[in-house]
Structure formats: C-alpha cells, structure tokens
Amino acid sequence: MWQRQMGGRVYTEMDFDQEETKAKLLGFPGGSIDLSKQESGIAVLKINNPSHMNAFTGTMMVQLEEKVSLLEEWADGKGLILQGAAGTFCSGLDLNAFKQLSKPQDGMEMCMFMQNVLTRLLRLPLISVALVEGRALGGGAELTTACDFRLMAPGSVIQFVHKHMGVVPGWGGAARLVYLVGSQNCLKLLCSASKVDPELGLHIRLADGALKDPLVEEGVGTVRQQAEKWLSHYTKGPPAVIQAIKKVTLSGRELPLTEALRTEREVFGTVWGGPSNLQALTSKSKHK
Numbered sequence: 674m675w676q677r678q679m680g681g682r683v684y685t686e687m688d689f690d691q692e693e694t695k696a697k698l699l700g701f702p703g704g705s706i707d708l709s710k711q712e713s714g715i716a717v718l719k720i721n722n723p724s725h726m727n728a729f730t731g732t733m734m735v736q737l738e739e740k741v742s743l744l745e746e747w748a749d750g751k752g753l754i755l756q757g758a759a760g761t762f763c764s765g766l767d768l769n770a771f772k773q774l775s776k777p778q779d780g781m782e783m784c785m786f787m788q789n790v791l792t793r794l795l796r797l798p799l800i801s802v803a804l805v806e807g808r809a810l811g812g813g814a815e816l817t818t819a820c821d822f823r824l825m826a827p828g829s830v831i832q833f834v835h836k837h838m839g840v841v842p843g844w845g846g847a848a849r850l851v852y853l854v855g856s857q858n859c860l861k862l863l864c865s866a867s868k869v870d871p872e873l874g875l876h877i878r879l880a881d882g883a884l885k886d887p888l889v890e891e892g893v894g895t896v897r898q899q900a901e902k903w904l905s906h907y908t909k910g911p912p913a914v915i916q917a918i919k920k921v922t923l924s925g926r927e928l929p930l931t932e933a934l935r936t937e938r939e940v941f942g943t944v945w946g947g948p949s950n951l952q953a954l955t956s957k958s959k960h961k
C-alpha cells in the first residue's frame with residue numbers, strides 16, 4: 674500500500690518511453706554513480722566525474738536510477754549520504770549533453786527521467802543527507818534538494834544558475850525548493866542565481882548544518898566523518914523502525930490528511946507487535 678501510494682514515479686509509460694530515453698541518455702557517457710552500503714546501515718552514493726567537476730552525464734543519470742532501485746530494496750538500510758568526488762559536489766548537467774539535448778522534446782524527456790529518479794530518491798525509506806562540498810550548481814543544486822537534509826562544508830556553495838543558462842530548474846528543484854525555503858526565498862534564489870554559502874543556507878533553512886574545517890579545528894574529523902556522525906543521531910535503532918518513521922513523515926508531507934492517516938495506520942501495522950516492539954515491551958516490563 675505504502676509503496677503504491679508513495680513509491681511511484683511521477684511519469685509513466687503514458688508520458689514517455691523510459692527505456693527509449695535511457696538509451697538516448699547512455700549516448701552521453703562519462704563518470705559514474707558509485708554506491709557503497711555499510712554495515713552500519715548507512716550507504717554512500719558518490720557522484721563521480723571529477724575531471725568535469727562531477728558534471729552529470731547521461732550515463733550517470735541511468736546509473737543513479739539503477740542505484741536508487743537497489744536502495745529501494747535495501748531491507749537493512751537506515752541512512753544515505755550523497756557526496757561528490759574530489760571535494761566538490763556537482764556542477765550540474767554535462768554541458769555537452771546540454772548542447773545535444775537542445776530540442777524541447779529531448780530536454781523534457783531528460784527532465785521526466787530525472788524527476789522520476791530524484792522523486793524516488795527523496796522517497797527512499799532512508800534518512801538522506803546531501804554532503805555539499807565545493808560547488809553544487811544548476812542541476813547539482815537541484816540534486817541537493819532531493820535529500821531530506823543538506824550539510825554544507827566550509828567554503829561550499831549551492832547556486833541555482835539556471836537563469837544564466839536561459840532555463841529554469843527541470844529536475845524538480847523548483848518544486849522542492851519552494852517546500853524547503855518558501856516561495857519568496859525560492860524566487861530570490863532563482864531570479865538572482867545567487868550563491869548560497871553555509872551561513873545563508875542555515876539562515877534560509879536550505880542547509881541543516883554547517884560542517885567544521887578539519888584543517889582549522891583539530892579532532893573534528895573529515896567532513897564525511899562529521900556527516901556520518903550527524904546522521905547517526907537520527908539512525909540509531911532497528912532499520913524497520915527508522916524506515917517506518919521516514920514513511921509516515923513522507924505521507925504526512927505529501928498526502929491529503931485522510932490518506933496520510935490511512936497510510937500511517939498501514940505503516941503502524943508493520944511495526945506494532947514486531948520484533949523491536951516486543952523486545953521493548955519485554956525490557957520495559959522487567960523494570961516494573
């Protein structure tokens with residue numbers, strides 16, 4: 674029930690031929706999206722195209738979809754960190770692909786593909802964090818909004834540069850940005866294409882944390898270690914319970930009240946009387 678209501682794609686085969694679009698996107702090679710799942714239940718998705726500032730190629734779009742599919746089935750998963758390679762996040766759509774996808778229909782098919790993938794990414798039953806180092810530009814800025822939280826490293830910048838490209842966000846970034854920062858701040862960020870640094874990010878609630886500089890402050894660990902420590906505060910506990918918390922939060926955010934309540938009941942039924950619940954009851958009764 675939950676999967677049907679919340680896990681679905683935005684666009685179906687009624688809207689576009691996903692497989693045909695995939696084949697087209699694979700015509701823009703370069704880079705990779707690498708997934709590593711850890712025993713702790715935290716996975717890391719690496720945006721890996723460092724020679725091009727982690728610009729997002731067609732191959733990377735297809736690989737992102739494949740990795741999201743794997744994460745949707747990860748029963749032991751609790752958290753996810755989205756990070757760019759070589760100390761920077763993502764400089765947006767690969768400009769070569771941009772040029773070659775210049776026909777409106779091609780652009781819209783790419784958008785539908787990426788909106789489907791990023792919506793599924795945001796709806797993963799995992800607590801997700803975009804670890805922003807260096808620059809997150811254009812589509813890269815949109816990628817950061819497809820996670821539950823954003824942690825910004827010292828000197829990092831999120832910049833919706835779309836106006837400079839004569840376009841608007843197409844990967845769902847505008848819809849998600851309005852939800853995160855409100856319509857006025859969204860308008861300001863898109864119309865000014867201004868740089869959001871950690872301080873401004875915290876102020877407008879685009880960022881949920883500013884990480885410390887390990888070169889300045891001893892003992893704070895790398896930014897990745899800091900992000901993992903931050904995320905660990907929210908992923909302590911059994912995977913089934915953490916996943917259920919994300920599901921009821923998502924339904925509360927996305928569904929009309931009656932449907933959200935019904936979904937909450939469904940999800941509640943998956944954990945009530947489950948092993949974690951029974952174990953908690955047993956340990957509580959010992960304290961009487």
Ligand SMILES: CC[C@@H](C(=O)O)C(=O)SCCNC(=O)CCNC(=O)[C@H](O)C(C)(C)COP(=O)(O)OP(=O)(O)OC[C@H]1O[C@@H](n2cnc3c(N)ncnc32)[C@H](O)[C@@H]1OP(=O)(O)O
Binds near residue numbers: 728769771835840844
């Ligand atoms: C729907 C999303 C879509 C949209 O509509 O907005 C987009 O995302 S469009 C793309 C938006 N992104 C950009 O406009 C950023 C473009 N890149 C830059 O402005 C600069 O590269 C930089 C990111 C500010 C870094 O500048 P700098 O430090 O001077 O390094 P270089 O410019 O020399 O870049 C190093 C290397 O990386 C290549 N590169 C960088 N960004 C891209 C990109 N988006 N696509 C392809 N390649 C990119 C750059 O060409 C250099 O490679 P070489 O020329 O081979 O050395």
